[in-house]
Amino acid sequence: MLTPYVQTRIFKIIVIGDSNVGKTCLTFRFCGGTFPDKTEATIGVDFREKTVEIEGERIKVQVWDTAGQERFRKSMVEHYYRNVHAVVFVYDVTKMTSFTNLKMWIEECNGHAVSPLVPKVLVGNKCDLKDLIQVPSSMALKFADAHNMLLFETSAKDPKESQNVESIFMCLACRLKAPRLGGGRCGGGEESGGRLCWAPC
Numbered sequence: 001m002l003t004p005y006v007q008t009r010i011f012k013i014i015v016i017g018d019s020n021v022g023k024t025c026l027t028f029r030f031c032g033g034t035f036p037d038k039t040e041a042t043i044g045v046d047f048r049e050k051t052v053e054i055e056g057e058r059i060k061v062q063v064w065d066t067a068g069q070e071r072f073r074k075s076m077v078e079h080y081y082r083n084v085h086a087v088v089f090v091y092d093v094t095k096m097t098s099f100t101n102l103k104m105w106i107e108e109c110n111g112h113a114v115s116p117l118v119p120k121v122l123v124g125n126k127c128d129l130k131d132l133i134q135v136p137s138s139m140a141l142k143f144a145d146a147h148n149m150l151l152f153e154t155s156a157k158d159p160k161e162s163q164n165v166e167s168i169f170m171c172l173a174c175r176l177k178a179p180r181l182g183g184g185r186c187g188g189g190e191e192s193g194g195r196l197c198w199a200p201c
């Protein structure tokens with residue numbers, strides 16, 4: 001008997017935020033499980049993919065690592081937002097301007113007719129640099145709540161945080177696989193030492 005052919009679904013997730021916040025490193029950590037020794041500014045876009053299994057279904061998570069520098073993104077912006085399934089907004093916890101600039105990134109996203117139903121999450125990266133933190137968790141959480149987003153504070157660099165990085169994308173993939181009405185919280189949230197960690201669904 002022939003096994004029925006089931007096409008793998010592809011979820012397009014774009015990663016947006018200021019230059020140098022760690023978008024490339026986060027996508028490397030999720031898709032390849034490592035932290036790159038050296039990165040260069042992304043020009044246009046880089047694609048990384050990872051196939052995951054959720055409740056018996058194989059799903060291809062296609063991560064679009066976008067350029068943070070205006071000069072490298074200009075001609076690509078339309079492509080970033082076209083048919084996007086989910087958006088990850090990233091800031092650097094050690095750089096307040098990368099957090100205040102989030103408003104601009106959200107406006108850009110809204111300006112490209114991304115549906116309010118498209119799930120969006122907020123990621124504070126570089127939490128390993130504990131002595132340099134400028135953006136308090138409370139401030140980030142307030143912002144995330146105001147924009148109906150989950151907040152993840154993590155580090156692409158610290159291997160102990162790799163599970164948390166995984167949770168960002170797995171949480172979105174779970175929500176996309178079984179969309180719920182409204183915001184909804186994904187996975188079990190747990191507050192530890194002032195930081196929010198989210199377990200995968």
Ligand SMILES: Nc1nc2c(ncn2[C@@H]2O[C@H](COP(=O)(O)OP(=O)(O)OP(=O)(O)O)[C@@H](O)[C@H]2O)c(=O)[nH]1
Nearest residue numbers: 019020021022023024025039042068126155156157
């Ligand atoms: N300490 C620390 N450094 C990090 C972390 N993530 C990224 N970096 C460093 O931050 C710098 C920028 O990282 P990228 O991932 O290239 O940043 P980006 O947001 O992709 O930058 P653009 O491509 O210009 O938009 C690099 O020197 C990384 O090594 C982290 O979690 N902790």
